[in-house]
Amino acid sequence: MKNVLAERVKTLTPSTTLAITAKAKALKAEGIDVIGLGAGEPDFNTPRNILDAAIDSMEKGLTKYTPAGGLPVLKQAIIDKLQRDNNLTYAQNEVMVGVGAKHVLYTLFQVLLNEGDEVIIPIPYWVSYPEQVKIAGGVPVYVEATAAQNYKMTPEQLRNAITPKTKAVIINSPSNPTGMIYSKEELTALAAVAVEKDILIVSDEIYEKLVYGGVKHFSIAEVSEEVKARTIVVNGVAKSHSMTGWRIGYGAGDAAIIKAMTDLASHSTSNATTTAQYAAIEAYNGPQDAVEEMRQAFEARLEKVFPQVEAIPGFSVIRPQGAFYLLPDVTEAAQKTGFASVDEFASALLAEANVAVIPGSGFGAPRTIRLSYATSLDLIEEAIRRIDTFVKAKWQD
CATH class of the missing domain: 3.40.640.10 (Type I PLP-dependent aspartate aminotransferase-like (Major domain))
Structure with missing residues (x-):
């Protein structure tokens, strides 16, 4: 078939965040110890009262x-x-x-x-x-x-x-x-x-x-x-x-x-x-206690991991005020470790260090990578340790 697709979809770029997250999940399913820092979603379950309200509505036939x-x-x-x-x-x-x-x-x-x-x-x-x-x-x-x-x-x-x-x-x-x-x-x-x-x-x-x-x-x-x-x-x-x-x-x-x-x-x-x-x-x-509890958990993670990311050689990062992402400029790290672009650096992190990050090119910021701290503190810190080890091992003065 020729020209089957509409012109309006031919220039679309797939979601970088969803693509990287899907790739990380696929590797984990193969038994590879991948830590994904690409997720754009909280790692907590939906609060119990909200789950109960959904169940109650279904049981009442509100479907x-x-x-x-x-x-x-x-x-x-x-x-x-x-x-x-x-x-x-x-x-x-x-x-x-x-x-x-x-x-x-x-x-x-x-x-x-x-x-x-x-x-x-x-x-x-x-x-x-x-x-x-x-x-x-x-x-x-x-x-x-x-x-x-x-x-x-x-x-x-x-x-x-x-x-x-x-x-x-x-x-x-x-x-x-x-x-x-x-x-x-x-x-x-x-x-x-x-x-x-x-x-x-x-x-x-x-x-x-x-x-x-x-x-x-x-x-x-x-x-x-x-x-x-x-x-x-x-x-x-x-x-x-x-x-x-x-x-x-x-x-x-x-x-x-x-x-x-x-x-x-x-x-x-x-x-x-x-x-x-x-x-x-x-x-x-309903009650908003869980909202505040999650916010506090994210803030505690930020307090813990920000200085660790800031200390990675070749990383320059501004302290965020909200959401659950860090956006370090890693251009120097990419250059010093022998990569032509940050995208290549991010790909190598996944292939060699088993850490999935989102290249900033998807956000119009090709000097950066996005790290999500919407996962457990233990996993975040292990991911940062892997990135740090990866960079230091490949660093070329």
Whole structure:
């Protein structure tokens, strides 16, 4: 068959994170002692009360279709959460529940973008942003937020990137892969540019609950009602409640945009899994103790492993404020150990040291690798020891 695939999928790049994680799991299944530091999900089970709520809903026969945009009771739980945690007020028609935050973002770009519309994406970025923009016919416009500026885009950079074709800018705070968090002052300054230039803001806040060192998460939608009106907040229960596989995310924003997203979802997914929706209701309405316990566990791991990673020869790393990733610049380590690129260095770590890391090229940051500390402390420390041993054994002065 000739030209069987649609042109829009021919330029897509597979998810680097999922590919590396799958490869590590395959090697482990073969009996190879691989430690994976690529996972983008908490290593804790979903809290017991949430599991019980899901089971209870099934036993009551609540297993049928729901409205495409989500159960009204789940929407209300999300509305209450946004008011409680973020001081943001939304109505039912301003919230859409999707099959995970990734699906919400995908649906959002599908309803927002016309062919050639530009979306500003700060580098480093989450791997799916550019691909989702491209498949919707949009054009990713990259702004490099360097290590010297703590991987955060400045208002000047945003302003300079805006053209007559700009439709939106993506803000991801706390960030995957950097773990950096925009302060209230920084977000206020970025929001002022968005208002002045009349562009939309896509605010990905999925790591909101995973913040450390006393740092507070602030949603850019909190800046003002004017900013809220042009912001679509994207969040979900995946990272906060260790529910990655349940696939429940949401978007909150302008009613017309939310209606379009809901209408599109009605022709694609019909609705997010009913049982998972009931689980998410309990996640937001039930006790939040487990959320804090997980946050504290991640912070304790960060305190332990950050200095160990920082001490590896040729590694330069900025201390993150949130999420559960480290993003060291390993260019010197790669060069000194005889590799032409960081990608080759990362491949050798898997093949020779049995440690799976994510090459930063997938995040637009080819000088780096991403290390997840969403696994047991013993495994993380053993992985770091292997990397350290690997680098020192191959180091060439």
